[in-house]
Amino acid sequence: MAEVVEFRVPAGSHQTLLVWGLEPDPGLERSLFSAFSKFGPLYSVRAHRNAAVAGPGYYAIIKFYSAGDARRAQRACNGQRLFQESPLKVCVCTKQKAFQQHVLALNSNKCQELANHYLGFNGWSSRIITLQNVSGFDGENEELGETLQKRSVKYLCAVEVTLPHHGVCTRGVALGEVDIENSRDPLKFGTASRRAQKVSVGKALSCAFQKILLVVLENGRVAVEYNPTQEELTDSLTEEELKGLVQVSELSLEQFDLEEEEVLSDLSFDDELPSREVPSN
Structure with missing residues (x-):
């Protein structure tokens, strides 16, 4: 039977294992990851101390x-x-709390x-189409000292993901916003700008992947389905039209504020902005 795998945080109980009877060990989560990742990619491994009872x-x-x-893995x-x-006890979870279904x-x-x-690794590629500063800072006012001490740096990014072997091309647009205490401090402003760029690129890449469904067949082969939302427009626009959309000042930025589990600590600000191309043969 084929199974659909989405680029979303796993929320179903059938994707979750409960393991108990674990002995204390400083590297417990690492050992669990090593043992269970042999059966397929893992989203997370979390170990907890038993309740006193x-x-x-x-x-x-x-x-x-x-x-x-x-x-x-359970079997x-x-x-x-x-x-x-001592032997482990492993079962597939049968209940899932309502709030976890989001x-x-x-x-x-x-x-x-x-x-x-x-x-x-060579089965997909990504590239940044455009990356625009949409903070709305006024340079003249900054020189006159009229800006507020606390501002936010905002970047809007459009990313394209291509799966050449499956003939699929999808785009994502997202907003990255980082607060800055003193926008007149060039060091703080530069750091905040770099971080906002990283966040917007990461969110846009995630947004593009949301439209891709992986269909895993029984024989291990993978098919791909393109599954955009009904209101999606970015994939049908030309590159110039998309750049123009990003530059429109009246654009409602809230629609691009992707709700995801992205964590800033996952991003290395010393690296280049993520962009991958399939190596030429």
């Missing part, structure tokens, strides 16, 4: 992107010792990890 020890919540991978690991002396966009780093796993 349950006695000493730990339990863990492991989230897979694929429900099929989770089932295989193979339940009752096995793996990396400790699905968030996967952050850009995890989107790239998932794409590399299913499509291969």
Whole structure:
């Protein structure tokens, strides 16, 4: 049976394993990741101390992107010792709290990890179409000292993701915003600008991946489906039209403020802005 894998934070109970009977170990999460990632890519591994009434020890919540991978891991690991002396108990979660059903966009780093796993490193590419400062700063007012001490730097970015082997091309547009305490300090302003660029590029890349569905077949092969939202317009515009859209001053920026689980600490500000091209043969 084929399974659809989305570039979103796994929210289904069928993708989540509960592991208990774990012995204390400083590298427990690392050991769990090593053991369970053999069955497929993992979204997260979280180990927790047992409640006092349950006695000493730990339990863990492991989230897979694929429900099929989770089932295989459960069957193979339940009752096995793996990396400790006592056997583990592993089950697929059967209940999911209502608030967990709100699905968030996967952050850009995890989107790239998932794409590399299913499509291969050379199976996709990305490029920045445009990156515009939309902060609305007035340079003349800044020189006169009329700006507020606390401002925010905003960048709007458009990114294109291409899957050449599947004939799919999709775009994402997103807003990155970073607060700055003193916009007249060139060092702080430069750091905030760089960070806002990173955030906008990462969110735009994530937005582009949201329109891609990976269909994993029983034989392990992967098909791709293009699944844009009904109100999506960016993919049908020419590159010049898209650049023009980003530059329109009356544009409502809130529509591009993607709700995702992107974390600033995941971004390295010393690296170049993420852009990948498929190597030429």
